[in-house]
Amino acid sequence: MKGVSEPRRRSHWWPRTLRGKVATVGFLGTLALAQPPIVFAFANRIDPLVAGVPFLYAYLTGVYVLLLALLLLVWRWRL
Amino acid sequence: MEPWVVATSLIFAYLLVTLAIGVVANRRLSANAEDFLLYGRRAGPVVLYLTMVATYHSAFAFLGSGGFFYTHGIGFWVAGCWTILVGAITYTLGTRIWFVGKQFGYVTPADMLADFYGSEAIRVVAAVVSIVFTILYIQVQAQGLGYILSVASGDRIPFALGTAILLVVAATYLMLGGLRAVYWTDVLQGIWMYVAVWVGALVLTVRLFGNPLELWRRVVAERPDLLTLPGPEGFFGPGMWFGMTMVLSFGVVLQPHMLIRFFSADSARTVKLLGATTPLYLASLYVPAALVGLAGALAMPGLEVPDRIFPLLLVEYAPAWLTGLILAGATAAAMSTLDSILHSNMTVLTRDVYQRYINPQASEQRVVSVGRLVVVALLVVAFVMSVSSSELLVVVITMSAAGAMQLMPGICAVCLPARRPLSKAGVLWGVATGLVTLYATTLVWPHPLGMHGGIWALGVNWLVAWVATWFSAAPDDRTVERVHGALEEFIYGEDGAA
Numbered sequence: 070m071k072g073v074s075e076p077r078r079r080s081h082w083w084p085r086t087l088r089g090k091v092a093t094v095g096f097l098g099t100l101a102l103a104q105p106p107i108v109f110a111f112a113n114r115i116d117p118l119v120a121g122v123p124f125l126y127a128y129l130t131g132v133y134v135l136l137l138a139l140l141l142l143v144w145r146w147r148l
Numbered sequence: 149m150e151p152w153v154v155a156t157s158l159i160f161a162y163l164l165v166t167l168a169i170g171v172v173a174n175r176r177l178s179a180n181a182e183d184f185l186l187y188g189r190r191a192g193p194v195v196l197y198l199t200m201v202a203t204y205h206s207a208f209a210f211l212g213s214g215g216f217f218y219t220h221g222i223g224f225w226v227a228g229c230w231t232i233l234v235g236a237i238t239y240t241l242g243t244r245i246w247f248v249g250k251q252f253g254y255v256t257p258a259d260m261l262a263d264f265y266g267s268e269a270i271r272v273v274a275a276v277v278s279i280v281f282t283i284l285y286i287q288v289q290a291q292g293l294g295y296i297l298s299v300a301s302g303d304r305i306p307f308a309l310g311t312a313i314l315l316v317v318a319a320t321y322l323m324l325g326g327l328r329a330v331y332w333t334d335v336l337q338g339i340w341m342y343v344a345v346w347v348g349a350l351v352l353t354v355r356l357f358g359n360p361l362e363l364w365r366r367v368v369a370e371r372p373d374l375l376t377l378p379g380p381e382g383f384f385g386p387g388m389w390f391g392m393t394m395v396l397s398f399g400v401v402l403q404p405h406m407l408i409r410f411f412s413a414d415s416a417r418t419v420k421l422l423g424a425t426t427p428l429y430l431a432s433l434y435v436p437a438a439l440v441g442l443a444g445a446l447a448m449p450g451l452e453v454p455d456r457i458f459p460l461l462l463v464e465y466a467p468a469w470l471t472g473l474i475l476a477g478a479t480a481a482a483m484s485t486l487d488s489i490l491h492s493n494m495t496v497l498t499r500d501v502y503q504r505y506i507n508p509q510a511s512e513q514r515v516v517s518v519g520r521l522v523v524v525a526l527l528v529v530a531f532v533m534s535v536s537s538s539e540l541l542v543v544v545i546t547m548s549a550a551g552a553m554q555l556m557p558g559i560c561a562v563c564l565p566a567r568r569p570l571s572k573a574g575v576l577w578g579v580a581t582g583l584v585t586l587y588a589t590t591l592v593w594p595h596p597l598g599m600h601g602g603i604w605a606l607g608v609n610w611l612v613a614w615v616a617t618w619f620s621a622a623p624d625d626r627t628v629e630r631v632h633g634a635l636e637e638f639i640y641g642e643d644g645a646a
Contacts, residue, residue, distance in 0.1 A: 081564045081639065096236060103229045104393065105386030113377045115368060121361040123368060123375045126222050126438075133228040137427055140235050144424035 084148075092143045099139060103132045151468030155300040158472030159479055162340070163317045166333045166483070170321025173329035181515040184326035185255055185495045187412045191331060193421050198338035199331045200409055200422055201429045202484035204234065204400060206285070207292030210341060210481040213434055215454035217441020221374030223384030225438060226392060231430035233397035239423025242401070242410045244563035246419045247638050248631060249411035257407045257555065258500045264562045264631055265572040266624050273579055274555060275500040278404040281551035282489050283529070289486035290315055290534035293479060299459045300475045308535045314479065315534075318487045319527040322494075323520045327412060330487045337480035342433060344477020348462060348470070349436030349443075355465050356443055367442050374445060391600020399549030399602060402556055405485075405492035416638075490530070494522045547590050550602025554582040557606075557613045565632035574617035582609025 084090050101107060112128040119127035182188055191199070216224040245260070254260040257278060262271035290311050297310030305313075321329045350360075357363040367374060378384040400406060413419045444457035448464075451457060459478070462471040498519045503510055510518070557578050561570040570578070585608040589601030596604060622628070 079636065080566045081635065082566060085640065100229070100233070103226075105389055108389065109377060109386055115372055115375045118364075118368070122364050123222065125376060126225060129225050129228060133232060133431055136232045137235075137431070140232070140239065140424045140427060143239065144420060 086148070088146050089148055092139065092146065092148055096136065096139050096143075099132060099135050103129055103136075151471070152300065152302040152304065154468040155472035155475055156297070156305070158469070159297060159300055159476045162476040162479060163314070165336065166321055167317060169332045169336065170324040170329040173321070173325025173332050176328060177325055181512045181519075182255070183328070184516045184519060185499065186408065187327045187331055189250060189412055190414050191409075191412045191418070192414050193418045195331050195335055196409060196413055196418055197422055197426060197429075199334035199484075199488070200238075200406075200426055202334040202338035202341065202480070203405060203409070203488040204231075204426075204430060205341065205433060205481055206485035207289050207296075207478065207482035209433060209437070210345060210478045211292060211455045211458055213437040214440040214444065214458045215456070217374075217438045218444045218451070218454040218457050219441075220379040220381060220383045221371075221376070222438060222442075223377050223379045223389070224441070225434065226384065226389050227396075227434045228431040230393045230397040231434075232427040233393060234401055234430060235423050235425075235427035237397060237401045237423075238410075238426065239420055241560070241563055242423060243416045243419045244635060244639075245407060245410040245559075246413050246416055247635065248563065251634050251638075252631070254411060255408075255499050256496050257402075257404050257559065258496065260562060261555070261558050261575070264623060264627060265558070265575060266627060267572045267576075270558070270572060270575060271500060271504070273576060274558075275496050277551060277555055277579065277583075278496050279493050281548050282403050282405065283493055283526075284533065285489050285548060286486055286493075286526070286530040287533040289482040289489070290530050292482040293486070294534065296459070296475050296478050296482070299456075299463065300472065311534045312531055314483065315486075315527055315531055318483050319490060319523050322487055322490055323523050326516070326519070327408075327491055330491050331412075333487065334484045337484035338429075341477045341481040341484070342429065344474040344480075345433055345436045345440075348458065348466065348474040348477075349439040351466055351470060352443055352461050353439045356447055356461075360439060363439060363443055363446075366446055371442075371445055374442065385598045387595065387597060387599035387603075391595070391603045394606070395550045395553060395600055395602040398556055399551075399553035402559060403492075403549070403552040404496060405488040408492050408495060486530075490523060490526055493526055494519050497522045547586055547601075550586055550590070550600070550605060551583065553602055553606055554579050554586065554609050557610050562631065563635070565635055568617065569623055569628055569632070570613050571617040571620045571622050573620035574613040574615075577616040578609040578613030581612045582606060585609070 084093050112125050114125060115123045117124055177183060180188065213224065213227065248254060248260060252263060254263065256275070258271045258274035261274045262268060293314040294307040294311030297305050297314065298307045321333060325332070353360050353363050357366060373380045410419060440458050440461065444461055448457065448460060459475060462474055466474070498515060502518050503515060507514070557570060558575040561575070582605045586601055586605035589596055589604040595601050
């Protein structure tokens with residue numbers, strides 16, 4: 070940048086602690102399971118029914134439960 | 149007693165309760181602008197939880213989501229994804245927004261951006277974006293309210309009169325008690341709407357199909373096209389799926405009425421608790437919405453306006469008292485968003501326009517009085533918008549969440565320290581090109597390559613902001629050190645090694 074000295078700052082875009090890294094990678098990885106291309110390639114079908122509901126709906130519900138559990142874990146870890 | 153009398157009476161009883169809450173909130177109000185605008189930054193977890201969820205879920209969640217499941221099938225269960233992402237954004241970004249707000253006295257998003265970038269131009273741009281892309285939500289909510297009252301009364305209360313009654317009630321309790329009244333009514337509204345959606349959906353499912361599993365079995369047999377992607381009309385392609393996830397999480401959280409909720413929290417712990425737990429409420433509300441939409445697709449196929457499926461099913465298949473209670477829940481869903489947007493627009497106009505440019509020496513009491521006058525003005529604007537319709541309004545509403553999302557690079561650069569924060573010019577050029585791109589990719593060439601226009605706009609915004617930052621002066625180093633130094637200590641402690 071023009072004519073400005075840049076003091077060295079540590080970035081906050083990536084967590085520094087092990088637990089922070091595990092939580093971030095875990096959340097983004099699980100979120101990816103509910104996004105293209107995985108949802109469209111793997112989960113986009115009706116059969117087999119899971120507990121009486123179509124596979125796609127059950128699959129997404131399962132991924133969401135995992136994500137909710139991760140958020141609660143992060144809260145418990147006090148990150 | 150006739151069914152319409154029961155339904156309408158229950159809605160009016162609900163409105164009286166919200167007014168009573170406004171009166172009680174008024175008695176607790178001090179002559180302090182921060183109390184009126186920000187609940188004195190003392191909102192605890194229970195109140196903040198219910199106002200967050202009630203505000204996030206508008207009339208759309210109550211009426212529109214059933215319509216989406218009805219038309220496009222279970223692809224709309226992508227809603228679970230974006231509501232969970234709302235929790236993660238609240239946990240990470242919301243906590244930081246709360247901190248800088250408390251530390252440096254920010255009341256509005258424009259306050260925060262103007263201070264960090266040292267720019268009145270950014271204050272104006274942020275205020276304009278904040279208002280333009282949310283004020284039209286008022287129109288959507290007000291129209292929803294008018295429609296609900298019209299349906300409940302069997303068209304005996306005309307749409308315009310219903311809209312006016314409900315707008316006046318919301319504006320009255322807002323003027324009486326400020327953000328405290330909004331929060332307290334949201335507590336009632338948040339509970340009522342959640343119970344109403346679940347009870348209504350389960351009653352309809354049991355009456356029509358015996359139980360939810362039988363409903364699923366019938367959909368598999370009769371409408372399998374509703375159970376896979378991209379849905380019967382090809383709406384939920386990969387680009388739209390990803391785009392809606394991003395736009396309806398970041399885009400809604402970055403709207404001023406949501407950011408103000410972070411500013412008003414009593415502690416970082418409260419904001420983190422909200423981040424971890426609000427998705428439970430937000431996502432689970434779409435489970436009964438799916439039952440309503442799919443039940444409607446079987447029981448009432450071919451509706452011209454699918455958004456009406458929930459009230460139409462209720463009127464047809466549920467007892468009058470239950471229909472009244474549930475339509476009062478729909479009223480709650482719309483009012484809780486409407487009052488929050490009225491409040492946030494009032495706050496932006498009072499703080500960023502009146503207090504900044506018209507009367508910087510105004511007393512606290514004067515600011516509160518002006519805020520109340522602004523609510524009256526917004527009430528008139530909202531009513532006129534809700535009973536009229538123009539192409540421009542439809543256009544701006546289409547871009548609402550994606551428009552607010554264009555502030556994201558600027559806000560992230562404030563709250564997430566990096567080696568190179570964006571510059572003032574970078575943010576301004578980014579927002580400008582982002583909005584132009586949003587217009588082009590939403591209206592001129594809608595959703596190129598199947599990707600949501602908001603994602604194209606955000607991508608261009610961020611790229612331009614980053615490039616322009618390289619060729620322009622950085623924000624004042626002392627300001628960056630003041631804000632980012634405080635954040636470093638807040639997040640990682642003094643040694644920065646946590």
